[in-house]
Amino acid sequence: MTDIPAFLKRMLSAPGLSGHEAPIRALIEETWQPLVHELNVSRMGSLHGLRCGSGPTPRPSILVAAHMDAIGLMVNGNMDGFLRVTSIGGLDPRVLPHQPVTVHGRRDLPGVLVSPPERLLPANVTEGAVPIEYLLVDTGLTPEEVRRLVRVGDLVSYAQPPFETAGDTLVGHSLDNRASVAALTVCLDELQKRPHTWDLWAVASTQEEVSLGGSTTSAFSLRPSLAVAVDVTFASSPGCPSHKTFPLGKGPTITWGPNIHPALFDAFRDLAERHEIPFNVEVTPRHSGTDAYAMQVVAEGIPCIVIGIPLRYMHTPVEMVALKDITRAGRLLAEFIAALDEKFMDTMVWKD
Amino acid sequence: MKKTNEFSLPRIGATQIKLLEKLSNACAVAGDEGEVRKIVLEQIGPHADEVNVDALGNVLAYHRGTGEKRLRVMVAAHMDEVGFMITADDGDGFYRFDVVGGVDAYKLVGKAVLIGKEHIPGVIGIKPVHLTNAEERKRPVELEALRIDIGPAAGKVKVGDRATFATRFTQLGPSLCGKALDDRLGVATLIELLKNAPPHIDLLAAFTVQEENGLRGARVASFALMPDLAFVLDATPAHDLPTWDGSENARYNSRLGMGPAIYVADTSALHDPRLVRHLMVTADTFGIPYQIRQPGGGGTDAGAIHKQRAGIPSVSISVPTRYLHSPASIARLADWQNDLALVQAALLRLTPDLLKETR
């Protein structure tokens, strides 16, 4: 059995910004190796782990995708040793000033992302949040050292180390979406002792935060019969509207909306109820904001669903998740996969 | 049947209008097209060689032609409409909702709606004018502040249910009035085309889903069908109203009574010039009136179709319709008739040589 909290903490300490997922992929690869029958890496860098089912060939397959890429920053200029940066993925400029960061130059350099004093900024930007283009990374090094060690295009990640908080919760950056990779790993663990007829493709996808490019291309090459995206969703916290958030620690969400095949939703909901796994229903009227949005319209179309793990303070360095929700999401996936039989696709119809 | 020298073109009669009425009154918000899908399946069953419903809910119907070297011609019309989804139960029969597709909040106030598969009636209200002040009355309506109210009853409404405007279809002299004419006009037209499919082509009819949600159904439908070319039947806004100062209206998009609108360019696609020419020459040959839809914003399923696989030559043709994406839109019967006639004639005149011309 994988030590999930330890694995998750190791993942939170590994770099792996969108488009540059090699370090985090290596870590997941090492953990999944004993849990799957086959591993390969797509041309977009996504990790594909195959667990073969016991049914007769050709077997149907289910793809479960959790993106492993993280948001962050990229160096796009050097002003006298201070680094200018641009964002990778959706960052809120209000949380950036005075964050500890790591600059991945010729070697890893610790630094601080700072907002220059007001008097040094143009008058029109000092009223609101200072835009990212005016923020600078100070590595404490001399301009000469910075020039030697850092070039345009180098990555900058949050340096906040993960830590536990009360109530069996964990804090860290890039829990979006490493929490879901952990849930998928729980699922793989569970399936070691559970027979399943279908093939399972466990996919740690790339570039979700920028283009959904990893899941698009993996779904195209693997052509599963069904696809599940596991991603984080908004947990209740002060200032957030209650009808768009879900309580932390009260189970994963099962998503409903145009991205979701209604019969697949019914199947997941019925199964969760049968196994008394607590869950909430999340409603997405348009775009689910996950890999499922891309996978649903790949090739001839794939029935999709999204399983959500409630997470507080998304896209900040202090994201918070309940470990229980990760375990439950993993168990829900495992129960679902174990229950898939040869006739399951006959139920994926439109009940008009 | 109207006879021409070579071909006979189908006409819109009482039966077709009845069908349009049924389609317009059905509720099928993007992602939940079941009611329209059911009507389509009933209608086309006897007229197609093969019918499939795919993973997104598109209805893909195949009519095999006869003869050699048949073009595979996709004709698409979307089944879905703009509408609402219930997102939270506030208690006492009040529900929060979100909009699916492009509907401006100001169009919602004081309207009746139907919710869910059982068409439970409800309203979208607003504070009485007496209780507002002058400042409030000037402010635009915010979606966040609106609720659907089904009356103070134990609700049969669930979070996740869809809702539409409650408007019932009616005829206004030479005009047709109803909700969701975008794109039930196209759906009704495509059903007629399938019933009169020309024998020299393979007709691949795609009744698509989720057009209003980003052209998603047409994308997978065209990937699966692998056509040689595609026609997209839709409804396009007619802004042919007077300007406030009576000056020339240069931004009408399309005009009622001037015939079907052929697309050249919109946000989603630069329509294939060969197919645009083919439609115009066909219209001139048959004496069918047509107009060029003003190039500009907007999009149709052609936006998704033309980019699939190694490229699919596509064109859109629409019935001009006033007040799209509102509770009641208005179109002209004659434009619909000419739309059907033009597309039917264009299909009859299709030859593989068309695609050998320089684009």
Added chain:
Amino acid sequence: MKALTQKLVETFSPSGYEAQIRAVVRAEIEPFADEIQVDALGNLIARKGQLKPGGSRIMLSAHIDEIGVIATHIDENGFVRFTTIGGVRPHTCLGGRVRFINGVQGVIGAERLDDLYKVPTFEQLYIDVGRDSRDGHPVRVGDVAGFDRPFADLGKRMVAKSMDDRIGAVVLIEAMRQIKDTPHELFFVFSVQEEVGVRGATTAAFGVDPDLGLAVDVTGTGDTPKARKMEVSLGNGPAIKVRDGGMLADPRVVDWMVQTAEKQHLPYQLEILEGGSTDARAIQLTRAGVPAGCLSIPCRYIHSPSEMVDTQDVENSIRLMVALLSQPVELK
């Protein structure tokens, strides 16, 4: 190279209507291609070379469309109202001239502007083609036009409309001419409809199904007075794209390009473009995914009728492209 550039930039072919430029490019490449085809959207695809051990199927893409305008209405006094094709901005239009692909020329005028210091909207602009009524008007609704501005050779620099991305086409044509021996099967794609959302490259990439892809396109610079900050300058060499608004270039492709430039002692710059994207995005996302990158030619005043490039940058881009395509590629 300058003569070829002039020939390409003086051809009018806004997105969706690339027939004229396609014919010009086709005539140029015919002697160097093993096979030429035009796909359903109008992409011109030329194959050169056969797969040898260590070789790959490589797609190169430069777009041949340009931004322009399209007529939406001819008013009763013969003025043409229009909308844009691609990223045209109103401040580059005033006083400018356009040429419809049927040859009709016109000048862009504006309604009375209440505030001369505010940029007008497109709704306030019109094209005057020298007619005073709708009768017998030479322009019809749906006709397209390109911006009309002659090529200028400034010696070290060249200026023209549609340098974006005819200069990319120049690089590919010259590379095709110069590559004598390659282990690769090369697909030179002169793509259409890039300016309206990389549509041509989307279908071309699906059709070609390459192992590796490179776009050649222009990128902005930060070297003009009070420019937006950007570490790319005219004359400092070809730019190797790290990212833009639509794509993170494959880091292995970036490394391959950097190492090749260093080995050849060619100047290069690393490029991060805020906003915008290129054909490389479409190549990267096609089918099961393709490692993709972009060789960018620094260009000032992009999407104005006077786009400026540096002659040395163009020459070095051709050299880099030839070097990249002449050896086996090993991505690490």
